[in-house]
Amino acid sequence: MAGKTWGGRFKEDINEKVDRFNASIGFDHRLYAFDIEGSIAHCRMLAKQGIITEEEGSRIISALGEIKRGIERGELPINDDYEDIHTLVENILIEKIGALGEKLHIGRSRNDQVALDVRLYVREAISRMARLIHDLQKSLIDLAERHLDVIMPGYTHLQPAQPVLLAHHLMAYFEMLKRDSQRFQESLKRVNILPLGSAALAGTTFDLDREMVAKELGFDDISTNSMDAVSDRDFVLEYLFATSVLMMHLSRFSEEMILWSSREFGFINLPDAFCTGSSIMPQKKNPDILELIRGKTGRVYGHLISLLTTMKGLPMTYNKDMQEDKEALFDAADTVENCLDIMALLLRQIVFNTDRMKKAIEKGYLAATDLADYLVKKGMTFRQAHEVVGKVVLFAIDQKKELHELTLEELHGFTRQIKEDVFEWLDPALTVQRRNLPGGTGPETVKIRIQQARAEIPS
Ligand code: ARG
Numbered sequence: 001m002a003g004k005t006w007g008g009r010f011k012e013d014i015n016e017k018v019d020r021f022n023a024s025i026g027f028d029h030r031l032y033a034f035d036i037e038g039s040i041a042h043c044r045m046l047a048k049q050g051i052i053t054e055e056e057g058s059r060i061i062s063a064l065g066e067i068k069r070g071i072e073r074g075e076l077p078i079n080d081d082y083e084d085i086h087t088l089v090e091n092i093l094i095e096k097i098g099a100l101g102e103k104l105h106i107g108r109s110r111n112d113q114v115a116l117d118v119r120l121y122v123r124e125a126i127s128r129m130a131r132l133i134h135d136l137q138k139s140l141i142d143l144a145e146r147h148l149d150v151i152m153p154g155y156t157h158l159q160p161a162q163p164v165l166l167a168h169h170l171m172a173y174f175e176m177l178k179r180d181s182q183r184f185q186e187s188l189k190r191v192n193i194l195p196l197g198s199a200a201l202a203g204t205t206f207d208l209d210r211e212m213v214a215k216e217l218g219f220d221d222i223s224t225n226s227m228d229a230v231s232d233r234d235f236v237l238e239y240l241f242a243t244s245v246l247m248m249h250l251s252r253f254s255e256e257m258i259l260w261s262s263r264e265f266g267f268i269n270l271p272d273a274f275c276t277g278s279s280i281m282p283q284k285k286n287p288d289i290l291e292l293i294r295g296k297t298g299r300v301y302g303h304l305i306s307l308l309t310t311m312k313g314l315p316m317t318y319n320k321d322m323q324e325d326k327e328a329l330f331d332a333a334d335t336v337e338n339c340l341d342i343m344a345l346l347l348r349q350i351v352f353n354t355d356r357m358k359k360a361i362e363k364g365y366l367a368a369t370d371l372a373d374y375l376v377k378k379g380m381t382f383r384q385a386h387e388v389v390g391k392v393v394l395f396a397i398d399q400k401k402e403l404h405e406l407t408l409e410e411l412h413g414f415t416r417q418i419k420e421d422v423f424e425w426l427d428p429a430l431t432v433q434r435r436n437l438p439g440g441t442g443p444e445t446v447k448i449r450i451q452q453a454r455a456e457i458p459s
Contacts, residue, residue, distance in 0.1 A: 002081040003091035005110070019083075024323050028085045029078040030330060034120035035085050036068045038113065041216040042196060043104055045209050052103050060104055063096045064089075085117070086110045107206035108199060111230040111318040115195040118325065120217070122191050122239050125333045126184045132340040133181045133246075134457050137174050139347035141453050144170040148447060151432055152267065152357035153366060160364035163431045166357060167450065168441040174453055176249040183242040191235045194219040198226035201317040231317035233307065233325050240304040240328065243336045244297075250339050251297040254290040257350075261287050266356045271349040274342075289346065293339045300335055303328035361428040365393050367403050370434065374425040378417040388414050404428070 001019045040061050047057025067089060070076035082088035087110075094101035144167035154164035194217065197203065197210040203226040210222045223229035260267035270287055278284035307328045310321050368389050375385035392414050396403055399410075404426040411418045424430055436442030 001083050002079070003087055003094075004083065005087050005090060005105075022083065022320075023080070024084045024326065025078065025080045025082050025088060027327050027330060028114075028117075028323075029080075029088070031085050031117040031121060031326075032071050032078075032089065033068060034117040034124075035089055035113070036064050037120065038116045038196065038217065039089065039104055040064050041213045042108060044216060045212045046103075046106055046206075048212065049207055049209055051106055051206055051208075056100055056103060059097055059100060060093065063093055063101070066096070067092050084110070084114075086113050107204040107208050108196065109201075109230070111200050112195050112198040112226075115198070115230055116217075118233070118236060118329070119191055119193070119195065121329070122235060123188065125239065125329075126188055126191065128333075128337060129184050129340075130181060132337055132344075133177050133184075136340055136344045136347070137177050137181075137453070137457055139344045140170050140174045140177070141450055141457070143347060143350070144168075144174070144446070145450050147352060147354065148443060148450075150352065150354045150357055151361055151429055153360050153364065154441070160360070160366055162369055163361045163366050163428050164441040165432055165443060165446050166352065166354070168446050171446065171449060171453065173249065173253050177246075178456070180242065180246040180249060183245065184239070187235065187238040187242060189220065190238065192218075192220045193229075194222045195229035198223060198229040201227050201230055227317045231314070231319075231322075233311060233322060236325050236329050237304065237307055237311070240300070240307060240332050243332050244301050244304045247297040247300045247336055247339065250336075250343060251294045253343070254293040257346075258287045258290050258294070261290075265360075267353055267360075269351040269353065271346065271351075273349070274346050289342060293343060296335050296339060300332045303332045358429070362402060365396065365403055366428045367426050367431050368393055370425045370431045371403060371422070373434075374422055375415065375417060378419075380415075380417065 001023065043052070043057050043060045043064070046052045047054050052060075067076060070092075071078070076092065079088065082091060090101065090105065093104060147166045147170070150166040151163050152166050152169065153160040154162050154169070194210060194214040196213055197208045214220075214222050257268060257270070259265055261270045270285070270290075272285070274287070274289040275285045276288045278286065307325055310324050314321055371392065372382065372385040372389045375388060376382050380388070392403070392406070392411065395410070395414075396406055399406075404423065406426075408418070408420060408422075411422060432441050432443060434442070436444045438445060
């Protein structure tokens, strides 16, 4: 490895293979911009505190700026002979401006430096996430609004339960995503804390102005315990947890769309672009993209569990085990961002077979609960009503009829409390109309929620 920052104490070079095993440059190069941003803030503070001169400070800062631009433009390729991104940037700096570059690391350790870089990464990932979640939420609102009059079976246990509005069903995912978005935002107050100034573990003898660095880098506060600041990665775990829950939601939605696209349900047509065929069965159109979203959920959970496990046995403070945080974090972020993007794209092209949905509510006794409610309104207790309706359903199954196909005489066989007005309670298409209470699937309620939801999303 080139340019070791810690060679002084060592007599022998470590073995090439060991070097590679130890290195993180292969993945942490993604942190270069944050690393440089942090270094610039640190350097500005060193100069203001008189730890280095203003002139030295400006030379270091302008060289750091050049390095950043060089990497961005691909003129400074990431050389994986270096151990990690921190070593790489410091070495290029020293190559550029000589021994002066060696002053940048005053009062700093890679331990607080890497904690800083990862915090900056997570902060930015959360802001990307907010935008992506909002895009998906917008697609859901648009779909719900366009299908406000479509009724479909609602399920429990995957058995037809009660009719619901398709819009209500879609908006359920809006609400899940809203909480996902909140989870990320709320975690920000723990992410957005400056660890720099903790140095290796004990703080430093230099008179650093940590508040200044925090302000410069847009942090809300500074960490209050140097040992904690370099040794914990709970903010990464929170991000991975929030990501896992979000993926769980995307996975459930994918699963539903996979079911709905099956011949058996036939509720949606997936755009061709999101499906693939079979190499042997010419008729097939498989929902691979949705299956992949469902599948990638396992991978993101894996990252959460893997980092939890990595962290659980570590003594204070920094341990090299923690280098394993980054691949988990980066891959989780890449995966979920891809999935959100693809899902929003798919929703813009999905086609609902609304006739199939409407037809599906006609079978399966979906108005049974409404019949029980009707009987309660006529004076029965709910338990009595439940019992009676159970018998009515059994009879109807026997007669191969749906509830609304029964005659008044047949219904009278169960109780005289049923009157002519029962039929509007038996029509599955009318059941949603009676559910305009807040949070219900009534068209008025859902319409209002859609309007509110639209206002909740920044345009
Ligand atoms: N590459 C290291 C990591 O990602 C940076 C910190 C190294 N610190 C140390 N004391 N070896 O965790």
